[in-house]
Amino acid sequence: MATKTETKREPHKIKKLMRTELEKKWKPLDGGVFVAYRGLNSEQIYDLRRKLHDKGVKLQVIKNAVALRAFETLGYDEAKVTKVLQGPVGVVYSLNGQGMVGAAKALHDWKTKTKDKIVEVRGGFFKGDVISPKEVEALRNLPGREQLLGMVAGAFQAPMAGLANSLYECVAKFAYAVKALEEKKSKEEKK
Numbered sequence: 064m065a066t067k068t069e070t071k072r073e074p075h076k077i078k079k080l081m082r083t084e085l086e087k088k089w090k091p092l093d094g095g096v097f098v099a100y101r102g103l104n105s106e107q108i109y110d111l112r113r114k115l116h117d118k119g120v121k122l123q124v125i126k127n128a129v130a131l132r133a134f135e136t137l138g139y140d141e142a143k144v145t146k147v148l149q150g151p152v153g154v155v156y157s158l159n160g161q162g163m164v165g166a167a168k169a170l171h172d173w174k175t176k177t178k179d180k181i182v183e184v185r186g187g188f189f190k191g192d193v194i195s196p197k198e199v200e201a202l203r204n205l206p207g208r209e210q211l212l213g214m215v216a217g218a219f220q221a222p223m224a225g226l227a228n229s230l231y232e233c234v235a236k237f238a239y240a241v242k243a244l245e246e247k248k249s250k251e252e253k254k
């Protein structure tokens with residue numbers, strides 16, 4: 064039978080294990096969104112989680128104290144995280160590399176489609192800093208990672224395409240000049 068001290072320590076061990084798992088999940092992330100969800104019924108929470116999951120995003124609800132310690136270990140300012148983690152708060156983050164922008168967009172899409180007035184963006188975490196709800200909104204309006212990569216590729220491709228066209232024109236002009244010389248030479252030989 065367990066002694067009183069062993070029984071008291073077990074919740075501490077569980078919290079430490081939970082914190083360690085959260086740290087492993089959140090360390091590779093560039094960021095995510097803190098949301099207050101008080102007032103949603105179980106059906107609405109299930110719908111939110113399912114819709115987010117369909118977009119490669121996860122809503123994770125954890126005890127604030129455990130989340131705070133995990134964010135502290137990851138280098139976030141305790142005071143800023145504590146300010147955001149008031150009441151029931153969930154963390155929304157991307158599972159498929161879309162980053163914080165993808166998480167914010169997926170959450171916004173759900174809120175727009177369901178006309179939700181309950182879920183409140185409390186702020187976010189982004190590359191080691193806690194950001195305000197306005198900053199989350201600004202990041203949400205950015206193009207996604209794939210779109211940005213496409214824009215960069217297009218910017219690199221445009222000069223290359225221009226160079227290729229210029230080289231083609233030079234080669235074509237040279238070919239036309241050679242052909243014109245051949246025709247002129249064959250006309251002179253016929254005379």
